[in-house]
Amino acid sequence: MREEIKTLRKELAAMREENGELRKELVTVREEMRRREEKGQVEKADWTKRMKMIEEKMEQREKKERKNNVIITGIGAKSGNIERGMEEWLGREIGVKVNVKEAFKINKDKMMLAKIESWEQKKNILLNKSKLKEKEDERMYIDDDLTKEEREIQKKLRELAREERNKGKRVKIGYRKIQINGEWFRWDEREEKLKKIF
Known part of the structure; x- marks a missing residue:
């Protein structure tokens, strides 16, 4: 190892x-x-x-x-073998068995970056991350490890989602896309605006 x-x-x-x-x-x-x-x-x-x-x-x-990295926010510090600690935590909290190649703290102790062995394992983590919403006592999140450009696009989409929700619309956010009242829109980088997906 x-x-x-x-x-x-x-x-x-x-x-x-x-x-x-x-x-x-x-x-x-x-x-x-x-x-x-x-x-x-x-x-x-x-x-x-x-x-x-x-x-x-x-x-x-x-x-x-x-590609195979995830960012976990709100997990707190892990001591000892951080990789094994992350594997155990993911198994316990969201019921996913994965192999963590490398893990380390970022942004003091509240955020951790985990390099997952395969894309399939990462996908499984992202599909099961909603189980963290059931934890009422702690706020924990699992997200993709995005580039600066991708983070900026996702930030714009979150802001738009907040505005649309305030107008009473149903909104879902995906990777570089957003669903508003059942219609999907994708972020166009060249024009820097949303375009409807047909």
Whole structure:
């Protein structure tokens, strides 16, 4: 198990190094663009397209890195073997048996990030997370580990959901989509607005 964790940490370090290299390339492109812009030689569309492509590549890598992760809020601190503690907690609280590759505290002691062994196990966690609503004494949540862009979109959807609920409408939120009175809408990144899903 320790060898697997070492391997995972090496892979994670390699991915972070690649992202660092992409960030450096993006900075270089921006600096080059500024220099050329000053000289009046820039074809801005080409440079903007290149920067957008690098940013999208970084976003895709980050999504891949976070694919099997969940964020658990309100769980409190675990001592000892954190991974085993998370596995036991998930089994006890939501009735799901999973293998946690790695787990650690984020945001002091109230939030934990857990790297789940497989996508199927993560999906099972997300399907059963509603069992936490039955816990009246504690407020605990399980969510996807989202990238910054994804978190911003979900935040916009939550704000919209709150507004629509205040108008008396029935609302459900999904990943990059929202259901209002039985009709589904998806967030369009280019236009930055909701579009009805047919």
